[in-house]
Amino acid sequence: MNQLLITADRVITGPGGQTVENGAVLIDSGVIRAVGTANELESFASAKIERLRCPGATVVPGLIDCHVHLAFDAGPDPVRAVAEADPDNLLAAMAERAGQMLAAGVTTVRDLGDLDALTVTLREAVEAGKAAGPTILAATAPLTVSGGHCWFLGGEVTTDDEIRERIAHNATAGADLIKVMASGGALTPGGPRMWESQFTLEQLRLVVKEAARHGLGVAAHAHGTDAIADCVRAGVRTLEHCSWRTAEGVVYDPQITRRMVEGDVAVCRCVSGDWRLFLQQMGPERAEAMIGAIRDMRAAGVRFIAGTDAGVPGARFGDFVGMLEFFASLGFSNAEVIDMATTNAAHALGLSDTGRLAPGLRADLIAVDGDPLTDLSALRRVRHVFTSAGCRPLSQRGPRSHPEQ
Numbered sequence: 001m002n003q004l005l006i007t008a009d010r011v012i013t014g015p016g017g018q019t020v021e022n023g024a025v026l027i028d029s030g031v032i033r034a035v036g037t038a039n040e041l042e043s044f045a046s047a048k049i050e051r052l053r054c055p056g057a058t059v060v061p062g063l064i065d066c067h068v069h070l071a072f073d074a075g076p077d078p079v080r081a082v083a084e085a086d087p088d089n090l091l092a093a094m095a096e097r098a099g100q101m102l103a104a105g106v107t108t109v110r111d112l113g114d115l116d117a118l119t120v121t122l123r124e125a126v127e128a129g130k131a132a133g134p135t136i137l138a139a140t141a142p143l144t145v146s147g148g149h150c151w152f153l154g155g156e157v158t159t160d161d162e163i164r165e166r167i168a169h170n171a172t173a174g175a176d177l178i179k180v181m182a183s184g185g186a187l188t189p190g191g192p193r194m195w196e197s198q199f200t201l202e203q204l205r206l207v208v209k210e211a212a213r214h215g216l217g218v219a220a221h222a223h224g225t226d227a228i229a230d231c232v233r234a235g236v237r238t239l240e241h242c243s244w245r246t247a248e249g250v251v252y253d254p255q256i257t258r259r260m261v262e263g264d265v266a267v268c269r270c271v272s273g274d275w276r277l278f279l280q281q282m283g284p285e286r287a288e289a290m291i292g293a294i295r296d297m298r299a300a301g302v303r304f305i306a307g308t309d310a311g312v313p314g315a316r317f318g319d320f321v322g323m324l325e326f327f328a329s330l331g332f333s334n335a336e337v338i339d340m341a342t343t344n345a346a347h348a349l350g351l352s353d354t355g356r357l358a359p360g361l362r363a364d365l366i367a368v369d370g371d372p373l374t375d376l377s378a379l380r381r382v383r384h385v386f387t388s389a390g391c392r393p394l395s396q397r398g399p400r401s402h403p404e405q
Contacts (some may be wrong), residue, residue: 005045006386007038008054012061012212012276014356015343017335017373020309022247027058027363030158032389035357053316054367057383060338061135061357062364064345065308065320066268067240070094070122072138072311073113074095079187081101082115083152098122101310105379107364107387110137110307110349111238112219115153115244117141120174121195134387135364137349139219142179143207145198149185149221163365164210171214177237178211180204182220183227183245187312195224195245204234217350219268228255232265238305238348241295243290244266250289252296261301266348268307269294272315273322291330298332306341317398321379334373 004027006307012218013025013035024041026049033040052331071094072078082090096113101109119138124167125131127326132287141155147158155170157163167178182199192198199207211218217237222228233240239260244252260267269313272278279287306324308315324337334339346355354364366385370378 003033003049004052005041005049005050006054006059006365006367006384007041008057009058010271011035011059011357012338014061015339017338017375018397023059025357025365027386030363032357032359032361032363032365033039034225034359043295047363053382056380057355057367058371058373059255059367060105060372061241061342061355061367061378062366062387063320063341063379064108064110064306064349064351065101065106065272065310065341066110066238066328066345066349067112067307067309068109069113069309069311070097070109070111070119070330074311078311078313079152080188084276085367087116087118091121093119094122095125095131097311097317098126098131098136100388101320102132102134102380102385104318104320105364105366105368105382105385106134106320107356107385108135108137108298108345108349108351108354110139110219112139112178112221113142113150113153114138114140117170117173122125123162135354135362136353138174139177139179140173140175141166141173142181142221143167144181145192147191148198149181149183149188149191151188151191160203160206160302161329163206166332167207167210167214167216170233171216175216177216178218179206179300180207180218180220180236182222182231184222185221185223193247194243195226195247197224197227198229201230201233204230204236208235220228225253225256227252228283229253230373231265232256232259235263236265238266240268244293247361250286250293252289252293254296254300256299257297257302260297264303266303266305266344267297268305268348270307270309272308272310272312272317272321275322275326277314284354303348304340305345321376325376325377334376337376338372364388371385391398
């Protein structure tokens, strides 16, 4: 058995900044066995167990990025980059991007749109220990209308039967969830506008029903206010972007937000590290309207989850913390922001074995220099990353430590 006792100045164990001062975590073959004070765990831990002491550091649950696109290169034209890529070269590039995220402390990612289910192939390589990367949840090809947003990923559907067939195809390919492009988006030239709905309420209900028949939840790309309303009524699990756009500007609907809270629909606002430039390009009026909608949703009790949209232009794979700093700039406490990236994210993604530090959960955790509850930038100073991904099948080798790259 591969055991390791990690000690640090503090261990953040769960929501709301729950902390054990002078804490310790005992991990064994990819699983957390005990969490407590260093004195408690030292008192019963065998002298033969390997120790890793991290003075000046905080141990935090592994971070979760709920919205990435590993097939995109974050360059100015990711559409062409995907369309022209050799599959083997693209898979290698995706593995390298996954490694960047792991080095930044991200131990779980949800990929919300790729080509030819390459994320499933990468997920299997990570699980088999053939590639170093976070745990991957794969949506494979997102459902979109003919010529719609991200049509080039292969998920175009028109009829109800085609919706059923695409969902069945994705499930058979190994998808962990279904992604639907409920509205248009900026990434697709010539497609519907961001505020324009791509599917009817009845079609979205069919998507949710068919996904559930395969045991899968639904993540919905939804910029438009009408699309957001239809997605909430249809019963999607998470709303991606949720920017409340109309042809006239931002139109926030508090009634739909109440239904969102009642239905436990989480919001992944998808903000990358270049958010200051993004706000500048929006202009002060639109930026303030967008920020106001976020604050209104927060006040109403919406569960926010962390997502960078890594892979789209300007959204780099190694800059997870930049997105967290955006929410801190709006008045979210550091504990709230950390919850977005850990406990809230795990709940929204249906993951019961990560997002917290407790006995029996996966040994997904990071050690960072400083205290992120008082200084969020501490999450940039990653000292060690541990993940159970890819370790269990490897003859009891246990969790790996990935030093910062």
